[in-house]
Amino acid sequence: MSTEDTMHNNEHDHEHHGNFWTTYVFSTDHKIIAKQFLISGIIWALLGGALSVIFRLQLGFPDMDLTWLKPILGEWIDMQGKLDPEFYLALVTMHGTIMVFFVLTAGLSGTFSNFLIPLQIGARDMASGFMNMLSYWFFFVSGVIMFISLFLETGPASGGWVIYPPLSALPQAMSGSGLGMTMWLLAMALFIVSTLLGGINYITTIINLRTHGMTFTKLPLTIWAFFLTAIIGLLSFPVLLSAALLLIFDRSFGTSFYLSEIYIGGEALPNIGGSPILFQHLFWFLGHPEVYIVLLPSLGITSEIIATNSRKPIFGYRAMIGSMMGIAILSFVVWAHHMFVTGMNPFLGSIFTLLTLIIAIPSAVKVFNYLTTLWKGNLVFTPAMLFSIGLVSYFISGGLTGLFMGNSAIDIQMHDTYFIVAHFHLVMGSAAFFGMLAGVYHWFPKMFGRMMDAKLGYVHFWLTFIGVYLIFFPMHYIGMAGFPRRYYSWTNFDTFNGFTDLNMFVSVAAIVTFIAQFIFLFNFFYSMFKGRRATANPWKSTTLEWTTPINPGHGNWPGDIPKVYRWPYDLSKPVNEEYSKKLSEKEIQEMPDFIPQSVPFSKTPETNFQNENELIALEKEENKAIVVNEEK
Amino acid sequence: MFQVVIGIGILLIVLILFMLFRIGTLLDVVKGSGQKTVTKSNKVNALLFFVFLILGFGSIFVYSYVYFDDYNIPLASEHGADTDFLFWVTMVITGVVFFITHILLFVFPMKYSYNEKRKALFFPENHKLELIWTVVPAIVLSILIFSGLKVWGEITSKAPEDAEVIEVMGQQFAWTPRYPGADNKLGEFDYRLISVDNKMGVDFSDEGSYDDFIPREIHLPKGKPVLFKIRARDVIHSVFAPHFRVKMDAVPGMPTSFHFVPTKTTQEMRNETENPEFNYELACAEICGRGHFAMRMIIVVDTPEDYEKWKSEQMSLVAQNETLFGLVPDDKKELAIIKGKVEVKEEVVTESSEEEIIETEENLEEAQASL
Ligand code: HEM
Numbered sequence A: 001m002s003t004e005d006t007m008h009n010n011e012h013d014h015e016h017h018g019n020f021w022t023t024y025v026f027s028t029d030h031k032i033i034a035k036q037f038l039i040s041g042i043i044w045a046l047l048g049g050a051l052s053v054i055f056r057l058q059l060g061f062p063d064m065d066l067t068w069l070k071p072i073l074g075e076w077i078d079m080q081g082k083l084d085p086e087f088y089l090a091l092v093t094m095h096g097t098i099m100v101f102f103v104l105t106a107g108l109s110g111t112f113s114n115f116l117i118p119l120q121i122g123a124r125d126m127a128s129g130f131m132n133m134l135s136y137w138f139f140f141v142s143g144v145i146m147f148i149s150l151f152l153e154t155g156p157a158s159g160g161w162v163i164y165p166p167l168s169a170l171p172q173a174m175s176g177s178g179l180g181m182t183m184w185l186l187a188m189a190l191f192i193v194s195t196l197l198g199g200i201n202y203i204t205t206i207i208n209l210r211t212h213g214m215t216f217t218k219l220p221l222t223i224w225a226f227f228l229t230a231i232i233g234l235l236s237f238p239v240l241l242s243a244a245l246l247l248i249f250d251r252s253f254g255t256s257f258y259l260s261e262i263y264i265g266g267e268a269l270p271n272i273g274g275s276p277i278l279f280q281h282l283f284w285f286l287g288h289p290e291v292y293i294v295l296l297p298s299l300g301i302t303s304e305i306i307a308t309n310s311r312k313p314i315f316g317y318r319a320m321i322g323s324m325m326g327i328a329i330l331s332f333v334v335w336a337h338h339m340f341v342t343g344m345n346p347f348l349g350s351i352f353t354l355l356t357l358i359i360a361i362p363s364a365v366k367v368f369n370y371l372t373t374l375w376k377g378n379l380v381f382t383p384a385m386l387f388s389i390g391l392v393s394y395f396i397s398g399g400l401t402g403l404f405m406g407n408s409a410i411d412i413q414m415h416d417t418y419f420i421v422a423h424f425h426l427v428m429g430s431a432a433f434f435g436m437l438a439g440v441y442h443w444f445p446k447m448f449g450r451m452m453d454a455k456l457g458y459v460h461f462w463l464t465f466i467g468v469y470l471i472f473f474p475m476h477y478i479g480m481a482g483f484p485r486r487y488y489s490w491t492n493f494d495t496f497n498g499f500t501d502l503n504m505f506v507s508v509a510a511i512v513t514f515i516a517q518f519i520f521l522f523n524f525f526y527s528m529f530k531g532r533r534a535t536a537n538p539w540k541s542t543t544l545e546w547t548t549p550i551n552p553g554h555g556n557w558p559g560d561i562p563k564v565y566r567w568p569y570d571l572s573k574p575v576n577e578e579y580s581k582k583l584s585e586k587e588i589q590e591m592p593d594f595i596p597q598s599v600p601f602s603k604t605p606e607t608n609f610q611n612e613n614e615l616i617a618l619e620k621e622e623n624k625a626i627v628v629n630e631e632k
Numbered sequence B: 001m002f003q004v005v006i007g008i009g010i011l012l013i014v015l016i017l018f019m020l021f022r023i024g025t026l027l028d029v030v031k032g033s034g035q036k037t038v039t040k041s042n043k044v045n046a047l048l049f050f051v052f053l054i055l056g057f058g059s060i061f062v063y064s065y066v067y068f069d070d071y072n073i074p075l076a077s078e079h080g081a082d083t084d085f086l087f088w089v090t091m092v093i094t095g096v097v098f099f100i101t102h103i104l105l106f107v108f109p110m111k112y113s114y115n116e117k118r119k120a121l122f123f124p125e126n127h128k129l130e131l132i133w134t135v136v137p138a139i140v141l142s143i144l145i146f147s148g149l150k151v152w153g154e155i156t157s158k159a160p161e162d163a164e165v166i167e168v169m170g171q172q173f174a175w176t177p178r179y180p181g182a183d184n185k186l187g188e189f190d191y192r193l194i195s196v197d198n199k200m201g202v203d204f205s206d207e208g209s210y211d212d213f214i215p216r217e218i219h220l221p222k223g224k225p226v227l228f229k230i231r232a233r234d235v236i237h238s239v240f241a242p243h244f245r246v247k248m249d250a251v252p253g254m255p256t257s258f259h260f261v262p263t264k265t266t267q268e269m270r271n272e273t274e275n276p277e278f279n280y281e282l283a284c285a286e287i288c289g290r291g292h293f294a295m296r297m298i299i300v301v302d303t304p305e306d307y308e309k310w311k312s313e314q315m316s317l318v319a320q321n322e323t324l325f326g327l328v329p330d331d332k333k334e335l336a337i338i339k340g341k342v343e344v345k346e347e348v349v350t351e352s353s354e355e356e357i358i359e360t361e362e363n364l365e366e367a368q369a370s371l
């Protein structure tokens, strides 16, 4: 096997066979595809963020004259310079859809699963490069359709990112439920195809293409996270597809899956017997796992970054895997906690309260493990590390408010208020976003062979970290005061008439935080071309991707793929008793504080534990066997 | 002109920032600090976490304390006392966890920031610790779950027999309440019977409907159980009465319900909040289209005596609207006249109802104008 591979790769050392199109556009190289996902994700994030700035203007400054937005928004700004209430809903809907699916599912999983899976498990590429390429291009087309829908005269889909029928099924109910909704459904169908193509690839690659010695218990936590994420996606996205299909039938072919006893636009519709609640069950059967699809990759990424920059093994490696598995399984049986007040059978509500609060346990374990990893570490605050710590903070803050919403009795009051907006923006939005940013800062050197500027990274982190809290923390208070979400304005109600200054404050914070992201953008694109050149292993990391050349070509390793001998967290491993007597203080001081996964135990007698010394004999035998094989 | 100046200003600022950035990186190269793993920034960042801890938590604490009344909606229902209690118990528990974990999270950076002379502790696992922090949250969560479920069970139990039944229907973009009248029976409805006059689709061949009435505000008796029977005409809405801690979706084709006991009259609440203008309100909490944010209805809580008095003053649907009376089958007209207190004169429209109709129309116009 080895010789063949080497030959194959010698060929690739002289890079650039293909033309521009096959190398950078229709590429099957996982690294290029990852960058395509990343850049697309960044563009979508900017758009999604910009939409939120517009509706935050409306909420914070309801009297503001928005005529200056007319060149972009056209008829959606009326003669008095007011935003159209229906377009407000369109903005919220598109913001949610873009952020959840295009940025934090495709942009996050697509980028890092693609980039890291082959590099960290020691594979030359994904199991199917072609499917991988298709996955990106399905996503791309889906994005184009969604983007075009923004400019329809009747507006894009506007019924909320959860598109509950009948609102989303009936164009009479709101204009966004016309062509805009059709395009939303089409775009999402393509998006699901993309996710499934990607997911199948991630799973098969991780199962089949691990390098010699890379057992499942030696996989970095990133890979575990991507693996479980892909499985969740594979099981839940088809359900969304079927929900969408039934909705398409109801919209276009006169079926009554979700419609019953409706009188609208001056006429009684013939549909009887359908159930809008059925849609909600189907939607949240994806929708809840979706929040973990968004979050788990980020948790994997930060586990890796926190361990590396604490110069310490991640605490409770097995517990981390266990809790991720727990979360993955439980995420399928909590969906109805989004539906406590839909009139669903109250007994079901009790069951889902129970299950929901159980899922808090593995989440708590993860937090404690992060904290213990930091404890007595030797902490290096790279920008990636800062963002990872930020993630832990948001995960705690947002996770804790989950205990309110998950408790059906309390949820009666909090449901669909700004309390939930605060909750999910912290725990899923901001936490996942920070994981993504941390990942970019951390693996940028591997992606582009250059370093991002650390100082700009610090400024970006502090502005964003504080900014996010300033935006979302006040929303808890607004929510406790009962302010309902998806409201164009609250002035119609005496009860919701306060907090104008706080809303203004939140909007200003949102705008500043949004602008701060341009620091990142500048850093990203500038460093890509002009950044300091990276060294081979800038963060002194143990995982396999840092054993590749600084700019890995197609196939990743020019020679043989390295073998793996140990788990990925041999950081600050102590010198064993035998050697602490033999070596001088100074020698011990000067030993590197990390041992890459590809270093065999026979090379590190100083730090081996007793049982690891026994493995050395095995290593030797295996090497012999391979030599014999190759001679054949 | 003004815009141009602003534009140039922004451009200049960006340019200056860029120059500063270039100079900074060049200096770094000269000093060679880019090569070191750890620079002075490490200490600065660690310190900033600590500052964030003090200032951030300080302001959260102060804000929560000073503005307590602003974000606490006064309470006016029996079950609301239980859910509020649960809310605050959860708040205390999560608050403690929030502060402890964050103190650790932000103090560790200061305490353990990088030092070349120190080595991190190799501490890959400790089963005892892990067991503790699995079991302790599990116990605390069980307490929360079971106290929550108890309250939930009570709230969602069957409504008491003597509850005042009120139908609430959501439509784009208004609420319509219907009272069963003296017979305590709501007349049947069918969505195919809906028309401009009969906006709730009441079936006037059902005798229960003859004394049903549709008021302009919802009135509730203090201290008596009230049962909302909730439905929707077009899309999903959600009945949200924040002071009563009531929320329940209104779903087309699937009637829902919610029962509760109001504990304070509107007048009492006015005194309590020292706001003579105070009114209980009903809002919509599920996105339902353009006017979602404007589905307001006033709820008035009366003393039981005032409530009965108010009820007896309301005019039944058949008495109020000739067209609706026309929908009553001929053989039941007699009954409708008696039950609905219909005045059978040539001029059906009495003075008071004329006034009311005009007012309603004005209201409608107002509502439409505000959209
Ligand atoms: C610049 C940062 C952001 C700001 C200022 C912001 C603000 C908001 C606000 C105020 C709402 C509620 C609007 C309403 O209910 O009327 C909202 C909705 C939402 N946001 Fe964000 N958001 C931001 C970033 C994100 C991110 C990173 C995510 C990723 C998960 C996200 C996901 C959502 C979702 C799913 C909704 C619900 C949409 C719906 O109601 O249908 N947002 N956002």
Ligand SMILES: [Cu+2]
Pocket: A287, A288, A291, A334, A335, A337, A338
């Ligand atoms: Cu959920």
Ligand SMILES: [Cu+2]
Pocket: B236, B237, B238, B284, B285, B286, B287, B288, B289, B291, B292, B293, B295
């Ligand atoms: Cu609504």
